[in-house]
Amino acid sequence: MKVIKFGGSSVASAEQLKKVLSIVTGDSGRRFVVVSAPGKRTNKDKKVTDLLIQFYNAVVYKHDTDELIREIVARYTEIAAEFQVDDDIENTFSAELRQLQENFDEADPYALDSFLASGENLNAQLVAACFQKNGVRARYINPKELGITVSNEPQNARILEESYEKIYQWRESEDILIIPGFFGYTTDGHLCTFSRGGSDITGSIVAAGLKVDLYENFTDVDGIFAASPKYIHDPELIEYATYREIRELTYAGFTVFHDEALMPAFKAQIPVIIKNTNNPECQGTLIKKSFENVSRNEVVGVASDGGFCGITVGKYLLNREVGIVRRILQILEDLNICFEHMPSGIDDISIILRERQLTRDIEAELMKQIEEKIQPDQLSIEHGLSVVALVGEGMRERPGTTSDSTAALARKNVNLRMISQGADERSIIFAIRSEQERLAVRSLYYTFFD
CATH class of the missing domain: 3.30.2130.10 (VC0802-like)
Structure with missing residues (x-):
């Protein structure tokens, strides 16, 4: 059994989402799918999360939001059209964003969280609909229903230990569950986000809660490299690394995923593999507590x-x-x-x-x-x-x-x-x-x- 997480670049377009569908359905063990908000399609493009920050600021300063809402929703409707999703995505998603605007309270410390989380939340709903359209038994599940309970720290939530037992109850789900990353709910019901990049945290939490055999983190590179490609041409791929080595490397500047994203999986000793959505046959980088009978460099x-x-x-x-x-x-x-x-x-x-x-x-x-x-x-x-x-x-x-x-x-x-x-x-x-x-x-x- 596996938890599989797809980053923003992996769900940025219909073309990318078709790859996601192929990867998930290509392995019957991939039952739990965590998705980010759509990322950039090109270098000049904007991430949906950045558009949502603009939307939030427009609401705060009482600027017109019609064009921003159209731009955000268009990112989803373009994908929906390619998959011939029948649901009225445009009106439904526009209504959800306008509801955020109508309910906005500047004094609410969780207001920004609700805006930020909508990128992942809408995308998980869309991905589930696209899977269903292709005959896959999948459904969207909200983090509250899944059991992700977090601390009362807006934009910096921490998972509460009670969450893991709740998440485990979903282990035998017959449906493939499509889970929005990046946020959970406090004990008193407030939506609260992890720090930015937190979809990786969600994937790690779900993997630990379900006690799966493997947590797969799909991104837009073949794995973790021994040095930054901006300094080294064609650096070596790290095929095997320990939890502690990855913690040191991410602290010191490696940016494949969120700095503390893998800690729940590490604590539960769940193996993690970093793979490329655009090159899924590549071995990737396998991360475990330790390795036996594996040849590795002294310096990774x-x-x-x-x-x-x-x-x-x-x-x-x-x-x-x-x-x-x-x-x-x-x-x-x-x-x-x-x-x-x-x-x-x-x-x-x-x-x-x-x-x-x-x-x-x-x-x-x-x-x-x-x-x-x-x-x-x-x-x-x-x-x-x-x-x-x-x-x-x-x-x-x-x-x-x-x-x-x-x-x-x-x-x-x-x-x-x-x-x-x-x-x-x-x-x-x-x-x-x-x-x-x-x-x-x-x-x-x-x-x-x-």
């Missing part, structure tokens, strides 16, 4: 991401000052700032942060509080940093990985601002100047992948 991938800054706190005999790290962390907590890495020496600590957390005022207050409460001998902040991660469970068995990687970066004159490696030796993290990100990724990739 090189990932990178920009938008970081580094704060250096220097103080003589810092290592002998009890509680200094706790006080620094308390300052960050008081300002609601998360840190990414905090390597230290005997007289200094470096704090790597996401720059987007720091407005000018927050940065000034942060530096002021460190100055007052820590009284450092040296305090500085450096913007414009990128993080590059070298990832692989096998690195612990390969002597010299750290020296090989730093030597490779040195040969290309990449200046390291920070290096961090955990005790499990699953990843090595380098902080560098953002303008050297491409150079660093290429240097590391060609050192470990030949």
